[in-house]
Amino acid sequence: MSDTAEAIVFDKVGKTFDNGRVKAVADVSLHIAAGEFVAIVGGSGSGKTTLLRLANRLLDADSGHVRISGRSVQQSDPIALRRSIGYVFQSAGLFPHMTAAGNIGITPRLLGQPAADIAVRVDELLTLVRLAPPENYRDRYPHELSGGERQRVGVARALAARPRIVLMDEPFGALDPLTRDALGDDYLRLHRDLGLTTIMITHDMTEAMLLANRIAVMREGRLLGQGTPQELGRSDNLYIKELLNTPRKQAARLQAVLTDRSA
Amino acid sequence: MFSDPRWSEALSRLPDYLGSHVRVSMTALALGLAISLPLALLAYRRPVLRGFLLGITSIVQTVPGLALLALFYPLLLALSALTASWLGVGFSAFGFLPSVLALALYSMLPVARNTITGLREIDPALTEAAQGVGMTPRQSLTMVELPLALPVIMAGIRTAAVWVIGTATLSTPIGQTSLGNYIFAGLQTQNWVFVLFGCAAAALLALAVDQLLALVENGLRLRLRARIMAGLVGLAALLLATLTPSLSQSRASHVIGAKTFTEQYVLASLIGQRLEAAGLTSTLREGLGSNVIFEALAKNDIDVYVDYSGTLWANQLKRTDVKPRGELFDELKAALASRWSIKTLGALGFDNAYALVMPRKRAEELGIRSAADLAARAGTMSIAGDYEFFSRPEWTALRTAYNLNFRQQRQMQPDFMYAAVASGEVDVIAGYTSDGLIARYDLVVLDDPKRAIPPYDAIVLISPKRAEDKALRDALLPLIGKIDVSAMREANLRAGNGETPSAVAKWLWDHIQRR
Numbered sequence: 001m002s003d004t005a006e007a008i009v010f011d012k013v014g015k016t017f018d019n020g021r022v023k024a025v026a027d028v029s030l031h032i033a034a035g036e037f038v039a040i041v042g043g044s045g046s047g048k049t050t051l052l053r054l055a056n057r058l059l060d061a062d063s064g065h066v067r068i069s070g071r072s073v074q075q076s077d078p079i080a081l082r083r084s085i086g087y088v089f090q091s092a093g094l095f096p097h098m099t100a101a102g103n104i105g106i107t108p109r110l111l112g113q114p115a116a117d118i119a120v121r122v123d124e125l126l127t128l129v130r131l132a133p134p135e136n137y138r139d140r141y142p143h144e145l146s147g148g149e150r151q152r153v154g155v156a157r158a159l160a161a162r163p164r165i166v167l168m169d170e171p172f173g174a175l176d177p178l179t180r181d182a183l184g185d186d187y188l189r190l191h192r193d194l195g196l197t198t199i200m201i202t203h204d205m206t207e208a209m210l211l212a213n214r215i216a217v218m219r220e221g222r223l224l225g226q227g228t229p230q231e232l233g234r235s236d237n238l239y240i241k242e243l244l245n246t247p248r249k250q251a252a253r254l255q256a257v258l259t260d261r262s263a
Numbered sequence: 264m265f266s267d268p269r270w271s272e273a274l275s276r277l278p279d280y281l282g283s284h285v286r287v288s289m290t291a292l293a294l295g296l297a298i299s300l301p302l303a304l305l306a307y308r309r310p311v312l313r314g315f316l317l318g319i320t321s322i323v324q325t326v327p328g329l330a331l332l333a334l335f336y337p338l339l340l341a342l343s344a345l346t347a348s349w350l351g352v353g354f355s356a357f358g359f360l361p362s363v364l365a366l367a368l369y370s371m372l373p374v375a376r377n378t379i380t381g382l383r384e385i386d387p388a389l390t391e392a393a394q395g396v397g398m399t400p401r402q403s404l405t406m407v408e409l410p411l412a413l414p415v416i417m418a419g420i421r422t423a424a425v426w427v428i429g430t431a432t433l434s435t436p437i438g439q440t441s442l443g444n445y446i447f448a449g450l451q452t453q454n455w456v457f458v459l460f461g462c463a464a465a466a467l468l469a470l471a472v473d474q475l476l477a478l479v480e481n482g483l484r485l486r487l488r489a490r491i492m493a494g495l496v497g498l499a500a501l502l503l504a505t506l507t508p509s510l511s512q513s514r515a516s517h518v519i520g521a522k523t524f525t526e527q528y529v530l531a532s533l534i535g536q537r538l539e540a541a542g543l544t545s546t547l548r549e550g551l552g553s554n555v556i557f558e559a560l561a562k563n564d565i566d567v568y569v570d571y572s573g574t575l576w577a578n579q580l581k582r583t584d585v586k587p588r589g590e591l592f593d594e595l596k597a598a599l600a601s602r603w604s605i606k607t608l609g610a611l612g613f614d615n616a617y618a619l620v621m622p623r624k625r626a627e628e629l630g631i632r633s634a635a636d637l638a639a640r641a642g643t644m645s646i647a648g649d650y651e652f653f654s655r656p657e658w659t660a661l662r663t664a665y666n667l668n669f670r671q672q673r674q675m676q677p678d679f680m681y682a683a684v685a686s687g688e689v690d691v692i693a694g695y696t697s698d699g700l701i702a703r704y705d706l707v708v709l710d711d712p713k714r715a716i717p718p719y720d721a722i723v724l725i726s727p728k729r730a731e732d733k734a735l736r737d738a739l740l741p742l743i744g745k746i747d748v749s750a751m752r753e754a755n756l757r758a759g760n761g762e763t764p765s766a767v768a769k770w771l772w773d774h775i776q777r778r
Contacts, residue, residue: 058394083397093392097410097484106406107396157396 006070007034007165007197008055013064015050024050026221027064032214034164037191037198039208041243042218048201051218052167055199056085068165083107086158086166086196091174092150094142100126100153101138107161125156130186148179155187159194166191168200172207184211206247217243269456272763273445281464282505283440288431289502291363292424295370302371303378304404313379320372328430331369335361336437336555357555357564358438358548362431369430370423377419381412410483417480421473428469432461435550436523438559442468447550451525453678453759471501517545517735520556520568524677525758526615526697526751530569530721532768534739541738553651554578561603563728567735570724571615573717575599577656585660588718595722604727608736609743613697613751616719617657619646619709620694622685626707633710634665637691644690645671647680652693657716664715678759681706697721697748699756721746745775 009032015025025047032038042048053059054066057078066073073081094103104125105118113121126134129152142150151171158166171187172180188211191198202208208215209229216226217240225235232240299320306312323331339356346352354360385408393403409416432443445461448454475497482490517538521531531547538545548565557579559565572595576582580598585591596607619634631637637644646669652658653672661667673689681700684692694701696708696719723743729735750771758767 056395058391079397079399082395087395089388089392089395091388093388093395095389095392095407095411097407106398110397110402161397 005034006031007036007068008032008199009065009067010051010054011065011067013051013054013061013066015047015054015059015062023221025054025061028218028221028223029064030216030223030226032197032199034197035195036214037188037200037212038214038216039200039202039212040216040218041202041205041208043203045220046218047221048218049169050221052169052199052201055165055167056082056087058082083111083161084163084165086161086163088151088154088158088166088168088171090170091147092142092154094150094153094157096142099139099141100131100145103142103153104138104156104160106157111161121160122156125160128159128190129153129156131156146179147175148183151175151183152186155183155190159190163196165197166199168198170201170203173202173204180207187211205243209247267456268766269454269761269763270460272765273457273460276444277464278505280440280442280444280461281468284428284431284442284465284468285501285505287359287362287434287439287441288366288424288427289498290359291366291431292370292420292427294363294367295423295427296374296420298367299371299374300378303375303382306375307379307382316375317372317379320375323368324372328365328369329433329436332362332365332430332434332437333552335365336552336558339364340558355562355564357559357562358434358440361437362434362439362441366427366431366434370427373419373422373426374416375419377422378412378416381415381419382408384415385411413483414480417476417483421476421480424472424476425469428465428472432465436552437555438548438551438564440548444549447523448528448764450676451523451528451550451678453525454761454763472498475501516543517567517729518565519545519547520551520559520565521547521549522553522556522568523550525764526695526755527569528764529754529758529767529771530611532764533742533771534567534569534723536765536768536772537738537742538735541734543734543738560724560726561605563726566726566729566732567739568724569611569721571719571721572610573616573657573719576717583656583660585714585717588720591718592720592722599724604730606725606727606730608723608725608739611721611723611742611746612744613721613746613748614719615695615697615721615751616716617648617652617655617693618696618711618716619661619691620681620684620701620706621691621709622687623705623707625687625690626709631709633712634661634667634715635712637709638666641667641669644669645673646691646693647673647675647683647689648693649677649680650674658693660715661711664713697751697755699752699754699759702752703756703759721751742775746771750774 010028010030013025013028014023016023028051040048040051050059054061055068055073057073068076068081068085095106098106101119101122104122108118108121122138123134126132126137131137131149131152137149142153145153154171172183175183184207190196200212214226214228215232217224217232219239224237225232225240233244235241302316306316336356339361343354343356346354389407389411390403393407398406431441432446434441435443435447442461442465445457445464449457449461475494478490478497479494482488482494519531519534521527528549531549535545535547551559553574556565556568557570557575560568572592575595576591580595586594592610599605599607619637621631626632629640631640648658653674669691675683680692680694681698681704683689684706685704694706694708701708723739725732725735754767754771757770758764
């Protein structure tokens, strides 16, 4: 797959709720190349989750087009489409009545793959997301795992059917900072090693800048700007400037606190 | 305490009663599940349908169990007449079928409500996740939603099972043998051993089924196949164990009916003993409602029972006039034969009429001898009658004939009535002339000079199918004209004192033979 091929295209898409009273997404165009890691940043109610759901048809757009690998999603069977795209849910969204193995193997199972193959794949994935050795984890139920372990299982589940594209909805939001950092790094490695195309939703600009090669900023359903962190830095949009300044100010204050103490 | 012969008598009936009880309640539960589960699945995402389903099942639930069961009998009777005229095949509206339908209806609310609640309480994030990993709506339902709702659904099924098993005891009056036979018979014959036995058996059965279902639920939740199997095998074993003995018993040739009071239990027992002596086999259907028993005979669901001329005159012939004893009997016999093809074998020799009864002492003090003397004092007095008396034409006739307006009317269990009037809790009761308690409590039967109440001769009726059954007729003819009112009072008193109906029936037969 060439780097220039467009994996995901949002072309002037719009989505409203409540019979048009609430405009969740308005006229958003975003082109994502294969292999890219794009973060969509915005506050709550900015429409970022809605935009993500338009990609695997958890929602259908009212206007505009969404294309996956050049093909309009409207022409794809939604079930087959979702099975071909990995999806990582906020706070994992694991099925509480299934073990880690059951959760990870669910999409292959839905695709009718043989149980023996699934078992091998599950162990492979557990190792991949650093839940090793697999025999310590595969038979545990979600409530028997820590928050970070649950989210690792969530990532493994998204990768189980070997998708080319992974959609992540605030995947690390509910984790403590250390786990969050480790998980982000581990995922970035997987993204590169497996040659994935990833869209990650987050409200945390620092996380977005550390992980993504491109950042799209949304507010009130609209795309305010997009680009590499450097490109965004040149934006004259006040909201974007504010978003970028916050981590910078925090870093500076942190620096000041640390030097003060050591002095 | 367990040396009481009534315990062994109760125990000997257990296989039949328990078997019938298990079969009727399990069939009803299975039917209720088969209807309410799919309906709940259809309705849980549709607000209008959901409201409708829960509304209907809640309304059904507010109908008292006894009334619901009683309603299904005439309903099926009408339906059977309809299919008979349209398709040429009728079905029995007696016993099993109406009980199963009514109980199934009764089981629907807990199952439907819990299924809907269980499915709707699932975290929407999980149904979204199910969609997100690529499940179809059906896969989401079977792989995620139903397994997660299972504990709540099973709780509903367990509630339904306990309700159905409890309510099934009320199916006795519409002809379904159940553990309720102990309770109805026990209440009527003051046989507290039977009442206790019936209640305990029903409670234990409910508990056992509940625990077996809990085992299944546990197994399903923890994915332990062994537990699921143990629970299912237990339920199947319960069904099988109760199926075998009753199958062998159901081959009896004759079915004897009895209404819900002591005298009827004794007479049914007596008929059974006479049949047995003649080499015929029989089963008893006890505790049947007054209208149910007549229809059951006309439809050949039972073969023989004892009814009372005045009751049939008023309820079946809808007559309000009163004729002298002989004329009334002849006219009734002819009408039963022509309209229902029912054969009247003859009168037993005593009459069990409604009569106004009060304590002898009080009657003498007040100078009351007849119903006519009561009119002036009725306004300060209270009267008690059985559950049907105040809606019967006899009460209307009595009230208009003597202009009786009592201060208060109360409905009572017949056997408690006599004690109530003896203790002064009520002033007058509508008792039965053949009741043994009249002598025991020193009560007096007030005269009916205007003959407002028709004669109530006890008569033996035979179903259309058995009208020409010579063996049956020969076995019962020795009873005709042989039981006078004093013999019946004595028999009723004995039965009321705790002797079993069959023991009393034996005494009554010996008593008749001696004269």
